[in-house]
Amino acid sequence: MTRTDLADGRLPAMRDDHFLGLEDAQLVGTESLLTTKDNIEAVIKAKAMMCAYGPAGYGKTMAVNSALRELAPRATYRLELRAGPTPRDIRHGLFKALRLPGEPPRRPSEFDALLKEALAEQFRVLVCDEAQWMSRTGFEFWRHLWDDKHTDIAVIFAGGDNCYRVLRREPMLASRIYIWQEFTRLPKNQIRKVIPAFHPIWATCEPSLIDMVDQEAAHGSFRNWANITAHLVSGMDKTGTEHVTEELIHWVYSKIGGM
Incomplete structure (x- = not known):
């Protein structure tokens, strides 16, 4: 399993949600968890984009995974990209997550056409975890895919505060985020x-x-x-x-x- 291809892009097992794989740990229906489910349900219905953000350790990934297991387990594809991923990294991450056949195209235009064709075949929820590593160009690439009139996707970004700051600085990106959800410490x-x-x-x-x-x-x-x-x-x-x-x-x- 690589850092850009978490379990071939599918949702992990519930036991893997807990830090250190803690045995006997239970998912607790906190207000944040219930809100996440409501928000993701709305995002899926609207085929929109969402940003779940907040400091590390406050349950973003756990809440998103839990909601998607219930709402769209077979339609969800996850990417966990690290160290300032470029559009090229995202292209290759999606290629692996979607399990596309053959070799990845070398030319960006051909690669994009292949991804758009695949993402037009059926509805999918694309989750970009650890999105705090994403640069403006990375977010712009996601917007490029989502904006295409033929793709059939919802996109969920889950990341730290930098994810929020980068998106908010760019009106073209921020205006396309349907739901913003901030994760804070447990009251x-x-x-x-x-x-x-x-x-x-x-x-x-x-x-x-x-x-x-x-x-x-x-x-x-x-x-x-x-x-x-x-x-x-x-x-x-x-x-x-x-x-x-x-x-x-x-x-x-x-x-x-x-x-």
Whole structure:
């Protein structure tokens, strides 16, 4: 599996959504997750473009994948492009994700014609994950594909704040984004409800400890919570401890940089 071809462009298994492949982690129906489903449903219906943006670790990819598994599992094709992808990188990523036969054309005009022909055959949802790496020319290429009157696609960008800034700076691009969804940290008033449902080790934990971990280390980030939980599971297995304790939590802090 390469970085530009995640599982041949298809949606990953649900277990792969969680950071570190954390076992027993559950998808929790947060407000953000439910909003994402509503937004993607609207984008699919309109055959439009969407930008899901926010800092790393706040659940963008997980929410988008979850919604698409339910709404368009067979029509979704994902690309995860890194290090400032050029239009050439996007062309080749789409060629692989769509599993087009033969060798990629050498000339950009021929390559574009091939992609447009393939994208006109049936409706597809194209997801560009890690879109914070995209330059203006990269976004312009996606717009070029979407603008073509024959292609039958919806496009979802999921990326960091730079994704938002680049798109907003270009009126030609920004005006074509149907829905903007910002992902922020999990609100403190939801932590005590969401985290015990996220993983079994927190289900019997004292609420005050959950509050402490969020304030000192997790900061409303699901990725941080997954990392901390993975270390706790390991520590509990090694010590035979059945419940999360403050001592174990501070042991985890020593693993993740200290507090």
